[in-house]
Amino acid sequence: MSTLRDAAMNSKAWPFEEARRVLKRYEKKAPEKGYVLFETGYGPSGLPHIGTFGEVARTTMIKKAFEVISDIPTKLICFSDDLDGMRKVPTNVPNQDMLREHEQKPLTSVPDPFEEFDSFGDHNNAMLRRFLDTFGFEYEFYSATDFYKSGRFDAVLRRAAEKYDEIMAVMLKSLREERQQSYSCFLPIHPETGRVLYVPMKEVNAKEGTITFDDEDGREWTLPVTGGNVKLQWKPDFGARWAALDVDFEMYGKDHSTNTPIYDRICEILGGKKPEHFTYELFLDANGEKISKSKGNGLSIDEWLTYASSESLGYFMFLKPKTAKRLWWDVIPKMMDEYHQQLRAYPTQSLEQQLNNPVWHIHGGNPPESKMVVPFSMLLNLASVAGASDKDGLWGFIKRYAPEATPETHPDLDQAAAFAVRYYHDFVAPERQFRLPSDSERAALLDLVAAMKSPEAALAQIARKNAEAGSDEALPEADFHSDDFLQTVVFAIGKNHGFENLRDWFKALYEVLLGQSQGPRFGGFIALYGVEETVGLIERALNGELVQG
Structure with a gap:
């Protein structure tokens, strides 16, 4: 060794x-x-x-x-x-x-x-x-x-x-x-x-x-x-x-x-x-121009730290220093999530891999444990649908999703929740544009509602997808608290409703339910926000309430 x-x-x-x-x-x-x-x-x-x-x-x-x-x-x-x-x-x-x-x-x-x-x-x-x-x-x-x-x-x-x-x-x-x-x-x-x-x-x-x-x-x-x-x-x-x-x-x-x-x-x-x-x-900056002290274009130090952790900024600095990088608001969520992905991977890596991991260099060889049980991008979406005005508005959902988590035991998650609410109100909310679903999307959303209301309906969707794919894979245990099970259900419904490219199905979910073209792993979002709450969100979207604002 x-x-x-x-x-x-x-x-x-x-x-x-x-x-x-x-x-x-x-x-x-x-x-x-x-x-x-x-x-x-x-x-x-x-x-x-x-x-x-x-x-x-x-x-x-x-x-x-x-x-x-x-x-x-x-x-x-x-x-x-x-x-x-x-x-x-x-x-x-x-x-x-x-x-x-x-x-x-x-x-x-x-x-x-x-x-x-x-x-x-x-x-x-x-x-x-x-x-x-x-x-x-x-x-x-x-x-x-x-x-x-x-x-x-x-x-x-x-x-x-x-x-x-x-x-x-x-x-x-x-x-x-x-x-x-x-x-x-x-x-x-x-x-x-x-x-x-x-x-x-x-x-x-x-x-x-x-x-x-x-x-x-x-x-x-x-x-x-x-x-x-x-x-x-x-x-x-x-x-x-x-x-x-x-x-x-x-x-x-x-x-x-x-x-x-x-x-x-x-x-x-x-x-x-x-x-x-x-x-x-x-x-x-956002226009591809060099940032300048005198112009004040690009992000300031204080602006980054208003919406993200100092460690995420260190991560941004580590990445490809010999490549020109766009330094604008929309890079912040990605840097937050990627930093914690690297932090979670670190303990399982070999010494050689750890020395190549950005977190070794950000923390001088002694990186901490990540307590981010909910990704930052997911917190942003939760802030959106929950209408949270502060981090306390997110913690009720977080504790149901991860009962062991508290602001005291998970300070990085608590800090990120506050960042997410701030970022959502300043950058996401003003840009949201909801739309009504197409007829085919409406049919799929109705099936998603039915699947979330009934374990039998959820398993039937998975069984139908397996049968059409010629798979004899055993059905999973119906667990509406599991990210993986809920993701499997969402995936199956997309397949069953003829979405050849499942990206189109998930894009529809994001645009209809969140008012944006990109979003989280949807099974994880349902588990975090809550099955009943997600059902209510879909029903409001189908009734046109989200478009009406």
Whole structure:
């Protein structure tokens, strides 16, 4: 039997593949700094979005995988580029006019439009940290403002002045001709206006560690590159940060991928060793467009957590990171159900299978037991037909279906019930469209009612289906509390009424009874909602009451 480390060294799960690449950096000797450094970067120009969280979640998965295959200590930092100038005002925040007065100032010098923190940068940093803390991420938060002003970047900034021509040679190759004329890797912060200036340098004095430039009014200034007087343009800043901190791993979105050679080369020019990289595909909104902090399209972190568990979001992040994924409301129920399916499968799997299971990576190798005895999609349908206004309205049905379940013993189910009611009222109810059944569907529904009222009628439907199929299979025990028996009855009636493709029969059930084209395993739905209640629902549908609203 293989050990955990042996299995991890051969696992095909992408976090282990990435962790093995990082380990190769130190095959000959351990890092001089005493640990392997994983970094995530964040530009706080707008409110944090799920993509930002995804970088930390995925990097944490790789970090945890690394800790299985190596005894070298690890550290994860979240670095905020909050000294960056606010180039435009985000459209999804208040006090737009006030913010416009502070354009081009560092984000930590822009007043907080929400009037809660010392600056807009501090506000956005706090939002990110608050969310990361709720997930229990082990990380250290680094602020560019603190690093530049405290002197922690001074050494690499002086080196950048010494290597200015080499850095500029790298950068100028990547720029259009008109941009080359005014470009400098140094961005001075104006001593009077506080604005971040995009101006060419008149002189870079490596010996003195100073830059000389003319401001927008033509006045000449000379500033030291140290002490927070100057910041680096974002591309050189990437490489400088890697060199200054000795970063071993960083992931970023596909939109950065063409810049990777630039980041790497500048890191090397400044005396560093380029880190391992991982490029992930972008998240898309409902229209297939890239989600953006400034636009506020796509889902926010808080919005996801209003309707689903944090673990379901972690599951979404684990899946196929190199494939572009649509990040919209309708993915939430699927992620909730698939996460718990994987959680239920975990205890029965081999060690190799467990290491490939997303829940191992979501929970750092220690996944909990799933208590979701009712799938989330089923809870949504139950909320629909029960007209529940809160989770308590679902628990009466749940306890009849699973008598051993209580909110205290099944907290994940209790949480999911609340999510389901909220999700149903906000997204399902407004879109429901009931229809009347066709004549053939009406006949089948009447037989379904008769079968649910009488065990004899139910068994007769199964016997008829078996006879037409030439099967001599013994009839099951009639048990209206059993998902499987009820599903067999529904299936038999569909067959007996000539539905060649049973999808059409189930689609009819969903459209007539639930007002939607997709739905749950119907036998399980009947068992959860109740046989008598389902009979009443069908009779209301046959009478046209559901269409009338």
